[in-house]
Amino acid sequence: LACCLCRMVSFVIAGKASDPSFARAEYAAKQVQAMVPNIFVQLEMKHPDHWKSFLATISRLYDFSDYPDDFSGPLVWTLEGGLIGGAADFVQKICIEQFGIQDPPAVTDPMFKEIAAENLKQVKLQLQREQDGPGVAERCASAHASAQEDGLIKATTFSEKRHFFSHGACIEVWINSSVVEEAKTNGAAFGAGESAPLDPRLAVCKVGQEESHTVLLHPTPLFPKQMALVPSRFLVEATPEAPAEEVAPEAEAPVSAPVSEQAPPVSAPEMEVQEDQAAPAPAAPPSLLVPPHRFRSDAQEDLSLSDFTAAVELLSQVGGVAVWSAIRGGSEFRHPLETHLQVLPFPQTGSPLRYPLEFLIDRCVREGPISTLPCFPFEHFLLAVPQSDGAKPAEMAKSIATTYDSALTKLQGIRQGASRLLCFTTTWMLVMPLTPPEPGTPEHEVWLKLPPLHPCALCGIAICPEIDQTFPETAGGQLRQQRLVSSRAEEEGIPEDAPEYSLARNEVRISRQIYDRPLETLGFWVK
Numbered sequence: 291l292a293c294c295l296c297r298m299v300s301f302v303i304a305g306k307a308s309d310p311s312f313a314r315a316e317y318a319a320k321q322v323q324a325m326v327p328n329i330f331v332q333l334e335m336k337h338p339d340h341w342k343s344f345l346a347t348i349s350r351l352y353d354f355s356d357y358p359d360d361f362s363g364p365l366v367w368t369l370e371g372g373l374i375g376g377a378a379d380f381v382q383k384i385c386i387e388q389f390g391i392q393d394p395p396a397v398t399d400p401m402f403k404e405i406a407a408e409n410l411k412q413v414k415l416q417l418q419r420e421q422d423g424p425g426v427a428e429r430c431a432s433a434h435a436s437a438q439e440d441g442l443i444k445a446t447t448f449s450e451k452r453h454f455f456s457h458g459a460c461i462e463v464w465i466n467s468s469v470v471e472e473a474k475t476n477g478a479a480f481g482a483g484e485s486a487p488l489d490p491r492l493a494v495c496k497v498g499q500e501e502s503h504t505v506l507l508h509p510t511p512l513f514p515k516q517m518a519l520v521p522s523r524f525l526v527e528a529t530p531e532a533p534a535e536e537v538a539p540e541a542e543a544p545v546s547a548p549v550s551e552q553a554p555p556v557s558a559p560e561m562e563v564q565e566d567q568a569a570p571a572p573a574a575p576p577s578l579l580v581p582p583h584r585f586r587s588d589a590q591e592d593l594s595l596s597d598f599t600a601a602v603e604l605l606s607q608v609g610g611v612a613v614w615s616a617i618r619g620g621s622e623f624r625h626p627l628e629t630h631l632q633v634l635p636f637p638q639t640g641s642p643l644r645y646p647l648e649f650l651i652d653r654c655v656r657e658g659p660i661s662t663l664p665c666f667p668f669e670h671f672l673l674a675v676p677q678s679d680g681a682k683p684a685e686m687a688k689s690i691a692t693t694y695d696s697a698l699t700k701l702q703g704i705r706q707g708a709s710r711l712l713c714f715t716t717t718w719m720l721v722m723p724l725t726p727p728e729p730g731t732p733e734h735e736v737w738l739k740l741p742p743l744h745p746c747a748l749c750g751i752a753i754c755p756e757i758d759q760t761f762p763e764t765a766g767g768q769l770r771q772q773r774l775v776s777s778r779a780e781e782e783g784i785p786e787d788a789p790e791y792s793l794a795r796n797e798v799r800i801s802r803q804i805y806d807r808p809l810e811t812l813g814f815w816v817k
Contacts, residue, residue, distance in 0.1 A: 301374065301384070304334035304348065305364030306341045307413040312364045313405035314397050315377040318385040321649070323642030326389060331642075332369070337413050401656055404677055404717065415607060426495060426607040430505065433494040434515050437507055442489050446512050449756060454808055456665035459650040462639060462751045463808045464512075469755035473623035473741050483587055486626040487528070487577035496522060498600030499684075505604060506580070508627060512744065512753060513638050517608075519600050519631040526579040583629040585616050592616075593631070593694060593712075599687040601631055605716055606683055610635040611645060613745035614712040620726030620734065623741045634746060646750025655718050660700065663720075668813030670722035670748075671700050677717065686716055697721045713748035720748045725817040735798045736775050742815050752808035760799045769801045774810060776801075 303319060305312030312335070319331040336344050345361060348354065352371045366374040366384075374380050377397075385391050395401060419425040437443045452463040480486060494505040494517065504525055508516040584591040593614065601612045613632050615624065636644040643649070647663070654661045655674045662672060675693045678685070694714075701723055702708055709724035724742055727733035744753045762768065762781060769776040778784070779794035788794075804811040 299328060300330040300332065300369040301366060301380070302332045302334060302369060303364055303366050303377075303380065304336065304344065305377065306338045306362070307335040307409040308338055308406050309363060310397050310402035310406045311377040313402040313409060314394055314399075315364055315366065315380050316409075317402070317405065318381045318391060318394050320642055321391045321394070322385050322389045324649075325391065329389075330369075335409050335413050337410075337417060399656075401652065407677070407679060408717075411606065412609075426497060426505070426604060427609075429495050430507075430515060430517065430608055433492075434507055437492055440491060442492055442509060443507065444510055445514070446510055448753075452805055454806065456809065457650065457663075459665055459750065460641075460646050461665070461808050462646050463805050464751060464753045465756050465805065466753055467756040469741070469753070470739055472625075473738065476625050477622050480582065480624075480626055481622045483582055484626075485526070485579040485581040488580050488627070490527065490576055490578045493578060497603045498596055502596045503600035506578075506627065508632070512746065513634045515608075515635045517604070517633045517635075518627045519597070519604065519612075519633065520580060520627070521596075521630075524581050526581075528577050528579050580626050580630075582622075582624075582626040583616075586618055586622070586629065589618075593691075595687060595691045597631060598691045598694070599684060601633065601714075602683045602687045602690065602716060604633050606686070608633065608635050609644075611638075611713055611715050611746075611749055613748070615742065615745050616712065617709045617724060617726060617742070619709060619728070620737050620741075621729055623738075632745075638746070638749070638751060648749075651718060651720070651749070660696075665809060666722075666813065667809055668722065668816040669701075670720065670816075671697055673697050673700075673719045673721075675714070675717050675719060690714060690716070690719065693719050711742065711745040711748060713745050722748065722813070722816060724815045726815070732777060732795050732798075735796045736800070737815075739798050740775065740800055740804070740811075740814065743812050747808070747812045752812055754804050754808065754811060757800050757802050757804065759802060763802060768803070769799060772803070774801050774804055774807065774814065775799070 301319065303312065303315050305315070316333060319329075319333075323329050323331060334344070341363060342359065345357070345363065345365070346359065348365070349357060352367060352373070354365070354367070354373055356373075357365065364377040364380075366377065366380040368374065374384060381394060386393055415425070419428065434443070446466060446468075448464045449467050450465045452465070454461040454463055488506065488509065492507040492509060494507060496502075496504050497519070502522060503519045504522045506518045506520055508518060593616075604610075605612060610633050613634060614630075615628065617624075617629075638645050650663060650665070651672065654663055654672055659674045659676075660671060662670060673693050673696060675686075676689050678689075681689070694712075697719055698707075698710075698721070701710065701721055709726055711722050711724060713720045727737050740755065744751075746753065770780060776799045777795050778797040778799060779791055781799060782794065784791050784794045
């Protein structure tokens, strides 16, 4: 292991995309990559119909003569051409014996059948894209590259990134110094439900049934190629009118003056200046007006089947997780774009995992259709999305919509209602409640400085505001009872009948312990 840590080690795992043995080898390889950063694994997933010809080509190229033409795979070798063997050889000799991972579940475990089904779906989509031309994924990548070149995208910067471990899972903490200021700006600009102007070049394409939704690139993304799904019927293209040219009133033609009384001829430079001054101002570029989601203002609004249909189309082609921040109450702190469904493409971090809680969520989903994550110390539910072989996107969307209904009923007892954070893929859904405070209360002062975390925290990335140290932490102490949030009144013991109590109660103090206790921070606004 020490030798492998000091140099790059590369493996190629090839097999039929539909083979659970390939899925098991892929699963084990990811565990190794999570432990050892110098491991590179190249996956060669092939359609079952193309496997035989691929095997023949590889056997000739590397002189792998020990395998017959009807060998079903998988096959593993190093990039240098060193043969490892089949999937079982790779898992046992390399992953378990050499790198010391725990023995993965047996190949008959239903999880590997699900992974194999997803792999086959991705391979079929890729073959379809090659046949039909650029699909959604390619169009997203092309639009993102163009938007970056045009300076339309400015990625969010983080002052620091930390790691926190709980129940064998890694939670990443990303500290953003602009969270509070952006929340204040958004509240002032969009607090009454105003729409936000967006450059139309950030629009990628339309997806969903009858092109119900527009895919928009986020101009200040937290993650590369972050996108929003906005119902197309709500978008308005605004084209500012160019200022009208003033027309001089008609007048009689003046009588020519004698030559001696005429104005002197105008020089060429002066003519250019006059022409520049006379030219009309260029019209402002058109903009796309994005309104906020109506969930906040209309009690009957929520996600619908059309939302999930559009999300499935995007997720199945781009890959990633979909997240939603559904908030009623409290003051608005989000940009209108962020009130809609967001899609965060894989991978989200530098880890080989697609998202930090991937292994933990997969394990919990296998334990039952409804479960919870052992590391989350607050009310939440993790639900498995029912799977069926060969399900089409429309059927998958219905399955996710049904799961969403079940999640809300489990969480709130009714289909519609309270605020929540949501995160889902095509195989699972995670939801937690939120309890926004009433404006004007001391709790609302906390809301302004520590708003609910971005829903990407549900898959293991907690984006926290940068907090200035206050007393007693400036003196080396902690807030009373090791709280994350307190007030000057509580910390200084100011009695309720004191003249300054009301003012001191609204002076919020937030502990920098939020970085070391990110899961408590995530659950702070759970009732």
